[in-house]
Amino acid sequence: MPPRNASAIFDAVLALLAERGYAGLTIEGAAARSGVNKTTIYRWWPSKAALVGAALDREMPLDLRVADAGSLAADLAALARAFLDLLTTPPAADAALAILGAAAEHPELAFHVRAFFATRLGPEHPVFARAVARNELPPAADPLLLADAVIGTIWSRVVFRGLRPDPDFPAHLTSLLLPA
Amino acid sequence: MPPRNASAIFDAVLALLAERGYAGLTIEGAAARSGVNKTTIYRWWPSKAALVGAALDREMPLDLRVADAGSLAADLAALARAFLDLLTTPPAADAALAILGAAAEHPELAFHVRAFFATRLGPEHPVFARAVARNELPPAADPLLLADAVIGTIWSRVVFRGLRPDPDFPAHLTSLLLPA
Structure with missing residues (x-):
């Protein structure tokens, strides 16, 4: 320890x-x-x-392990909100941006960043297991693709576009990824 | 000049x-x-x-300005392939990762990265105008959200997950974003 x-x-x-x-x-x-x-x-x-x-x-506050918002759409929106907060809420945001940005350049740091996301958002994640149990997601679906799309779209919007998504954005993004 | x-x-x-x-x-x-x-x-x-x-x-090779692959899905898949190539094909990939990663930490560089994406993928982009003309996209749709989702999901997969998406990935991602 x-x-x-x-x-x-x-x-x-x-x-x-x-x-x-x-x-x-x-x-x-x-x-x-x-x-x-x-x-x-x-x-x-x-x-x-x-x-x-x-x-x-x-x-760093990015943890879905205990969340169960009742549906996959709500769980993904919660992930989107958590990641958006991580990238935009001071004082942790500047450190989070520095760490995640530097992962692109530093292979040893990238190893730790991968472990960070794997722990929180791996394919065995309860959010995805519950979605399969509720028939919201076929067993053969690629839950990592959904998680990558949530995380990545927010990264692109905040870092590559310099935008500050409004509070509706997490739900809007989720409805793109999981149309009714 | x-x-x-x-x-x-x-x-x-x-x-x-x-x-x-x-x-x-x-x-x-x-x-x-x-x-x-x-x-x-x-x-x-x-x-x-x-x-x-x-x-x-x-x-840096990321240019959709002259592409017209015949449908929005094909155009987005072409964007996905171009961005995936940019991040994974040597020798340019290491420089591309360094630049885009450093944008998270360096505001002046972030300004130039935003201009890079705005030039190539702005809302006035012909790819999106054609999609509206073909009724593939409602006039009120947010084409930037689609572009951000393509770019961002690939960034997340390559940088945050350390994965190397296979050649089917661009089409797979596009079908998530634009279900038939």
């Missing part, structure tokens, strides 16, 4: 990511900011990518 | 992005690699973001 001061370390990591971006973050900087000895940090997370991956996993 | 040696400069920019990422690129480095004086580069592009934006606009 991680050190007792893990949350101070993660707070420092997220603050530095927001201020300086992934390239500007160092383990030494996170140690100085959190007041934790850098050898303690290195003992738990042997690289910057591992440390950022742990901060993403522990601190 | 840009200098006659613009293509040598852009080649150097893309090579350096692929090797070192956005953070590792400097105008001085692009000058040294291309053999062009750095004052010449600064005269045309006053910042790294402007230079990278120009390289993206001139050198």
Whole structure:
């Protein structure tokens, strides 16, 4: 289990990511900011990518594991809202954008980002199992495609287009993906 | 108009992005690699973001402007294939991933990325105008949502999931977005 001061370390990591971006973050900087000895940090997370991956996993609010909004459409809209919040709500948004953007350039970080999404949105996810049980989704459907479409469309809109989707957007997107 | 040696400069920019990422690129480095004086580069592009934006606009293959595949579904599948190629076909893919990923962290670069997508995939795009003319899309439809869904789902699959979609994927994605 991680050190007792893990949350101070993660707070420092997220603050530095927001201020300086992934390239500007160092383990030494996170140690100085959190007041934790850098050898303690290195003992738990042997690289910057591992440390950022742990901060993403522990601190970032994107979790469908306990949601059951009653229908697949409602569950997907909840995912859309959660991801939109992650990318647009300060103060975590700047760190989330820095981490997810840097995944495109840094293979070791990409490994941790994949694990983050796999844990939360994998094909064995209860949201999809419930949808199959309710006959909302055929057993052979590709639930990952729906999850990728939700996550990806929001990324494209926020990052590639610079738009701020309005509160109706999650439901609007869901109705595109799951027409009645 | 840009200098006659613009293509040598852009080649150097893309090579350096692929090797070192956005953070590792400097105008001085692009000058040294291309053999062009750095004052010449600064005269045309006053910042790294402007230079990278120009390289993206001139050198990256993502262009639907002349396509007319006969139906909106075929046009969207062609867009999906073009974007998938951009993200996965060497040598340009590493530079494309570096540029588009860095847009999440660098507001000035994000401005140029938005212009890149707006030029190629704006709401006034002939692909969407033709779809309305053919009654494939209601006049009030949001064509940008379809474009964002195509681009974004592929980004999510390739970058956030680390998957390499197979050749059927563009048509599969299109049939999710435009059920018969």
